[in-house]
Amino acid sequence: MKKLLSLLLVFSLLLSLAACGEPKQEAEQMPDFKAELTDSTVEYTLDELELLSAEPRLTVADKGVPALYKYFEDKVKIGVAFTSNQINPFLNVGANLVNDAPDTSMKITQGILKHYNIYVLGNEMKSDHCNPAPDTYNFTDADNFVNFGKAANAELRGHTIVWHSQVPQWWFKADPNDPASVADCYANGTLATREQLTERLTTYINELIPRYKDSIKYWDVCNEVLNADSIRTTSDDSYWAEIIGDVDGNGYKDDYVEIAFNAVREAGGEDLVLMINDFNMEWQNSKTQAMYDMVERMLRKGVRIDGVGFQSHIGLDCNVELFRQNIEKIAGLAEVYDECFPEHKGNFRVQITELDMNMYVGAHAGEYGFTKWTDEEYQKQADKYAELFEMFLDFADEGVIDAILFWGTDDENSWLNNMDGKMRRNAALIIDRDMTLKPCFWSIAKTSFNH
Ligand code: GLA
Secondary structure (H helix, E strand, O other): HHHHHHHHHHHHHHHHHHHHOOOOOOOOOOHHHHHHHOOOOOOOOOOHHHHHHHHOOOOOOOOOOOOOHOOHHHHHHHHEEHHHHHHHHHHHHHHHHHHOOOOOOHHHHHHHHHHOOEEEEEOOOHHHHHHOOOOOOOOOHHHHHHHHHHOOOOEEEEEEEOOOOOOHHHHEEEEOOOOOOOHHHHHHHOOOOHHHHHHHHHHHHHHHHHHOEEEOOOEEEEOOOOOOOOOOOOOOOOHHHHHHHOOOOOOOOOOHHHHHHHHHHHHHOOOOOOEEEEEOOEEEOHHHHHHHHHHHHHHOOOOOEEEEEEEEEEEEOOOHHHHHHHHHHHHHHHHHHHHHHHOOOOOEEEEEEEEEEOOOOHHHHHOOOOOOOOOHHHHHHHHHHHHHHHHHHHHHHHHOOOEEEEOOOOOOHOOOOOOOOOEEOOOOOOOOOEEEHHHHHHHHHHHHOOO
């Protein structure tokens, strides 16, 4: 019997070798990018920071420049959104990225590797990109993102599954091949049924989540499901509520949110951190209240939502005190969460998911074209970012906020350079177009010494 078993074992080993063909080449040994992109003599003291910040035109990739995330280690994760083309140098030159970066694109990749410890892919994990047609999946960019994140030893956010924008249009049509727009299908009565849409969404989730559940911990399961004070409807360009409707008859058409969260949880397990993400909650109290009410309702129904993302596309004129009050409001949901999910007590959080600062406010509002920002304006921005980070870090100290991510690598690579289809030269982020560090890079780092 034993002999027979070992013969079978040898036979199956041979079979599997034959199936594998040539043994795969060893994966390229990656360096510890975070360590090697920074000079080991960098100290992270306030004195050193003062000296460095007075030096003109240090670039993001200079080894003598400290890594931003390091100042905040053990306080809060610092992250960035990028597009897959911005990690191409990693795919092309791999381990060589620790050497001098001759061009801007390499510097951008080095900057991402070095300064941040949580990443999000800005566009290529959206559902329209990943599931463009029935039975068609496109996960190449997402796979590259995950490999990059692993090599950089960073945590990852998955953005985003349910949204009204950048979501496959065929999901919403009775006939997925119908060339009519979704709006026309609505007018013609040829939208998908509740069953069809639920089936398409859960099929997608069951492809996506098992593939990434061991590498991507944080997920924006739903993005922007609210208008100013309630669930989005067809008049806000969203067909989710119209099609799925009020399944449980509680008077609210937010059941698609419940379906999505439950499907992701089922596919991904207890360890995933599942979040709901939205904009304007920084200042619009009615929207924050609507988010609070909806999440509370979900939690009490047994839908485990682990946190709320404040997108935080703010302006130079941001009212930080109002922002603080709105985070405080959402942070109050932790009590409901702990009551509903005692076995996950303390797991509810707020994240700042898409931070950037529009400079075209006040006297500049409505301007387009080329604007040369003055030193004074850059200083104003540095002060505003510092004020914001002081507030975020107060919440981090309390265990409310655990991650802050910038929406873009540098001022050139920001959606805010485009307004109403016209170009303008915004300066929303902490790194300049030539990859030099702006005053706000240093003012933000300084806030870490007060917490
Ligand atoms: C929203 C979305 C992001 C991105 C930005 C603009 O905030 O959540 O995915 O599209 O708009 O770039």
